[in-house]
Amino acid sequence: MSIDWKRYDPCGFYDEMIDFPGEPRTLASGMVAHLQSLSSDEIRARQKAAESAILEMGITFTVYSEGSNIDRAWPFDIIPRIISPKEWSMTEAGLQQRVRALNLFIGDLYGKQRIIRDGIFPAELLAHSKNFRRECVGIQPPREVWAHICGSDLIRDEQGTFYVLEDNLRVPSGVSYMLENRVLTKQVFGELFENYSIQPVDDYPSHLFDMLSSIAPHTDEFPKIVVLTPGIYNSAYFEHSFLAQQMGAELVSGPDLVVGDDDCVYMSTIDGWQKVDVIYRRIDDLFLDPEVFNKDSVLGVPGLMRAWRKGNVGLANAPGAGVADDKVVYAFVPQIIRYYLGEEPIIPNVPTYVCLNDQDRKYVLDSLDQLVVKPANESGGYGMLIGPTASKKELAEFAERIKADPRNYIAQPLIKLSTVPTLCEDRVEPRHVDLRPFILQGERMYVTPGGLTRVALRKGSTVVNSSQGGGSKDTWVANTEAV
Numbered sequence: 001m002s003i004d005w006k007r008y009d010p011c012g013f014y015d016e017m018i019d020f021p022g023e024p025r026t027l028a029s030g031m032v033a034h035l036q037s038l039s040s041d042e043i044r045a046r047q048k049a050a051e052s053a054i055l056e057m058g059i060t061f062t063v064y065s066e067g068s069n070i071d072r073a074w075p076f077d078i079i080p081r082i083i084s085p086k087e088w089s090m091t092e093a094g095l096q097q098r099v100r101a102l103n104l105f106i107g108d109l110y111g112k113q114r115i116i117r118d119g120i121f122p123a124e125l126l127a128h129s130k131n132f133r134r135e136c137v138g139i140q141p142p143r144e145v146w147a148h149i150c151g152s153d154l155i156r157d158e159q160g161t162f163y164v165l166e167d168n169l170r171v172p173s174g175v176s177y178m179l180e181n182r183v184l185t186k187q188v189f190g191e192l193f194e195n196y197s198i199q200p201v202d203d204y205p206s207h208l209f210d211m212l213s214s215i216a217p218h219t220d221e222f223p224k225i226v227v228l229t230p231g232i233y234n235s236a237y238f239e240h241s242f243l244a245q246q247m248g249a250e251l252v253s254g255p256d257l258v259v260g261d262d263d264c265v266y267m268s269t270i271d272g273w274q275k276v277d278v279i280y281r282r283i284d285d286l287f288l289d290p291e292v293f294n295k296d297s298v299l300g301v302p303g304l305m306r307a308w309r310k311g312n313v314g315l316a317n318a319p320g321a322g323v324a325d326d327k328v329v330y331a332f333v334p335q336i337i338r339y340y341l342g343e344e345p346i347i348p349n350v351p352t353y354v355c356l357n358d359q360d361r362k363y364v365l366d367s368l369d370q371l372v373v374k375p376a377n378e379s380g381g382y383g384m385l386i387g388p389t390a391s392k393k394e395l396a397e398f399a400e401r402i403k404a405d406p407r408n409y410i411a412q413p414l415i416k417l418s419t420v421p422t423l424c425e426d427r428v429e430p431r432h433v434d435l436r437p438f439i440l441q442g443e444r445m446y447v448t449p450g451g452l453t454r455v456a457l458r459k460g461s462t463v464v465n466s467s468q469g470g471g472s473k474d475t476w477v478a479n480t481e482a483v
Helices: 026-037 040-058 085-109 123-127 175-188 190-195 204-213 239-249 302-308 333-341 360-367 392-404
Strands: 018-020 060-065 070-075 076-083 149-156 163-167 225-228 248-251 257-258 265-269 272-276 278-281 313-318 371-375 409-412 419-424 427-436 439-441 445-447 452-455 469-477
Touching: 018 163, 018 239, 018 445, 026 190, 040 070, 040 076, 040 175, 040 419, 060 239, 076 085, 076 175, 076 419, 076 427, 085 149, 085 163, 085 333, 085 439, 123 257, 149 272, 163 392, 175 190, 175 204, 175 239, 175 452, 204 225, 204 239, 204 278, 204 313, 225 239, 225 439, 239 248, 265 313, 302 313, 419 469
Parallel strands: 076 469, 225 248, 225 278, 278 313
Antiparallel strands: 060 070, 149 163, 149 427, 149 439, 257 265, 265 272, 371 409, 419 427, 427 452, 439 445, 452 469
């Protein structure tokens, strides 16, 4: 028996492939017909083949649970998500617009702070920012770019409209899984890659290398690039080693690097010390340089900030870029785009209430059971309140937290996330998804066609984070219309 699409009901949500039970969207008609041509046994066999490949390739991620770290095989669903090239073209332009504006914003905060003087961005928000690094004031990084790598999370509502949910500008993760998802999909649906024009993502490491090269201090030479990792116990270590290997760069930890008397960075090798031009650092600011930040850090490199300030090494992302990776700052991004670029935002924000604002806070406290509340600087879906499913005790506790520290919280309406057909044991069912494209900015800008689609594997859940049980899918920017 094959998939019975007439039994597949999106239940009022926007489904990326099926408009109504039994009726695929035109964009996905070829894919739906192909899946229907396969028996249930064949689809299950392909899913098992993908899971075996994940084990053989060692694709893992780390789950933190009750104080212990658990490495798990990467959860992957073989049915891809499909986005039309026309729709993606508009989304890509919106992401580029957003990153350009955010980089101008970050540079302004560490410079003249015009946006505060002009009354667009509140000084109080900056004064209580956890990621504003006073040590970076007055610095101008190469090309005046602070956030070289950004992962913005997108969602769709019940009308299919894309919204930006948040911007990840510190050390965004997940691109390695996007690349591995494509490799796996080519293995299990190789015949579809022969029939459809699917925009490639496997050239991302080349784009990343070129971007990193563009911020090297000496661009007339072939730059020495390294990936700086906190080590094997970090949850993203798989990605650190994967990207280093794909770029042909060295994977190093703090003790492998030293800053010399000439304020240049050197790497220990079997041939002696080699000068390093660019560091793709996957370590948070506070652990980057014990001379400047956390003095007890053994993960970073003493003197690294000194080398960077003198222009002897490129750092991606630049220290201090995380000031814009703040969910309260997110609420101001539409104004930030208008202020620096004089343009209207191409991709809208989700409507957001800033609890520091008295009027917004009163509404949030009166409507907690209808809203999603997020702390300013948490990630991975931790520290959130989902009002409609929260208990009275949880609502009361969150109300007290908001009153005690309103600067730390925003609230948003619960968006009805779009769904995608997902293989669930003996049938295909809709599951909620988001999307994390990756944007690079150096000499040029690059946006991955599509990105990492994250799936809430539990029925009805909207929590897509892999650290909390979410899975993933390959994302195609392509047309698979039947011809």
